[in-house]
Amino acid sequence: MLTPEQVAQIAAELAEAERTHGVIPRITARYPQATIEDSYAIQGVWRDANIAAGRRLVGRKIGLTSKAMQQATGITEPDYGVMFDDTVHVSGAEIPFEQFSNVRVEVELAFVLATPLSGPDCTLADALAAIDYAVPALEILNSHIELEGRTIVDTIADNAAYGAMVLGDVHRRVDEVDLPWVPGVLSRNGEIEETGVAAGVLGHPARGVAWLANTFHQHGARLEAGEVILAGSFTRPMWVSRGDEVRCDFAEMGVVTCRFV
Template sequence: MPVTDPRTKARALYDARATRIPIAPFSDAEPDLGMDDGYAVQEQLIDLLLADGDRIVGRKVGLTSEPMQRQIGVDSPDHGPVLASTVYPDGAAVALGDFIAPRLEAEIVFVLGGRLQGPGVTVTDARAAIAGAVAGVEIVDSRIEDWRIRLVDTVADLASNGAAVVSSRVVPLDDLDPRLLGMTLSRNGELVDTGAGAAALGDPVAVVAWLANVLGEHGVALEPGQWVMTGALHAAVPMAAGDVFRAEFDRLGAVTVRVA
């Protein structure tokens, strides 16, 4: 029998996160579900996770590149929270068994120095509120079977967020253009992909402005000290036990993660 209410859908995702047993896509049973339905489920799932004692330390934005938007069939990014329990420092080892089907993406991460709340936030406003940028990688994971996601499924599932690994060095944007930041990603010492900041919505700072305006429609602000993960600069890379990934960014330095 199809699950129809957001709370029950959220509980199914909550259980899948705990058991590492994926569930069927909601869009299989209800193909007409869309982005708003996904966020209704996401909100309920966040409530369940915060009730366990977790807390939101930032936000992630996904689907910021045109190829990914075409793949999912949308013309806009999506977003989800970054939870404290899912954040690791540079050089950390993450356990493969903590995930279902993890993939890794290198991203530019901004640290906010000022409060941002839409509507009406411009790229200039966003840049002024950013304290600096750090090197980061996101581990995306799906609680949906075999990554068979449509828009409602990934939005409901916290925008497919799994974990984040970030460097500790915050680089101010004073003379830095995030669009031009180059990145190389290696696995076990071998180059696997490259990218540049402009892959994220044309400008990673525009991602922050977009997010502030979308959240502002619901009375939510981006707060000082929070992070914004601005989206993958390349195609997501599958992870295997024993892998060592290193993402090196112009000006920002490098960040490393080991897969245990």
Template sequence: MALDAETITAIADELAVAERDRTMVPLLTARHPGMTVEDAYAVQNEWRRRGIAAGRRPVGRKIGLTSKVMQVATGITEPDYGAIFADAVFDNGSLIEHGRFSNVRIEVELAFVLAEPLEGPHATVFDVLRATDYVIPALEILSSRIELQGRTIVDTISDNAAFGGLLYGGNPMRTGDLDLRWVSALLYRNETIEESGVAAAVLNHPATGVAWLANKLARHGDRLEAGEIVLAGSFTRPMWVERGDIVLADYGPMGTLSCRFV
């Protein structure tokens, strides 16, 4: 780590104010040129620690930047992860307050719900499939507290991987009941298809992202626990949404998800 504990705390304070006031923080890497990925996860962990101390309940993790389409969209070429709290999880069909988030975008994903703990450093796709209770369609709401132009992986990780919220529902399915690589989805905004994709775009198999996460967490002395929700990464480009927009994702046999931003 290049930054001291005082600087880590100061950055976490900045991001907390930005989240509260729906404002944007200037690029961290422009102001702290030597900031590393480990520094960024230290900032994120401080944000997560404060959330837990304030009574928020952690329920899982998100993985980001796992597909080529997302890496091209952001200019960042390696995955990252962030934390999910229960108060950021929405039911299918929800009315969601648009003003709760900043730079609001939607991503199409699969969520893995674990039946058993999953621990690295040598977790594989097959370990993920064995540990998973079921897979279910999910939409991730992106919310960026750091300015978008010129972001690096360090900025994104510090910003809790731009996580804002999670909407999930549809038909939960066992991993052996379908070929996860060929799960596809159509993403609509106000009755118009804006994006479509196939889950194999996530590192060739969406479970690969979950294995990557377990192995990454092991380096930080952590693991995935039974019951946790893991967002495996988007297989479409992020779609911008405005107040009043109706969003619907059609996953075929896995069902549909919808919400309206109010």
């Protein structure tokens, strides 16, 4: 495992990479002994420094919950990161491209919690009961660690590669829509690039919320009412460039768009 000094140093490197929109060498190339526990410790130091600087935590992202994403990354287990208030955009937003590194877009559903949710035995039914509503979303990936050879340790330390999210304006209670069959048709500049259905996320997109509640319980924590939970992508990540127009059609859940400027 890494020492507290090494954890703090890597967290500082990642903070500087975020500030400069740069990329640092893989953690696992420099510290092959680093564990998943180390990576969450690095993320935690980085998170706490951001909160101390005035950023407000509004939710969590879950990643690598679908076969599409696991195959795209070569990583086979879910992870999670934090989301701050200044990373949330509404559909139609113009997104400054230079704020991110290795910019890609994913198709997801987000869930807003009405009540707290905790483990250790949280089920899909428990998660659905705790959810206020579902909303379609795009996640913007932002990787500050070199991609080649990256492992889950590198990804987790880098806040699970989360950069920002774009939320739609259609809210649905979980009993109003067949969540596993919500589709996503992702286009860039008018050309369809990726398609999928939300069942690709662990068979049901809210199952990741239960997984996260149980994982948090291991650390003596819980998910709180009002938090936004990004459930994980059910398409492969789509690379974007400055000037690209992105559109995703979620059928009855509406359309989410953004443009990178």
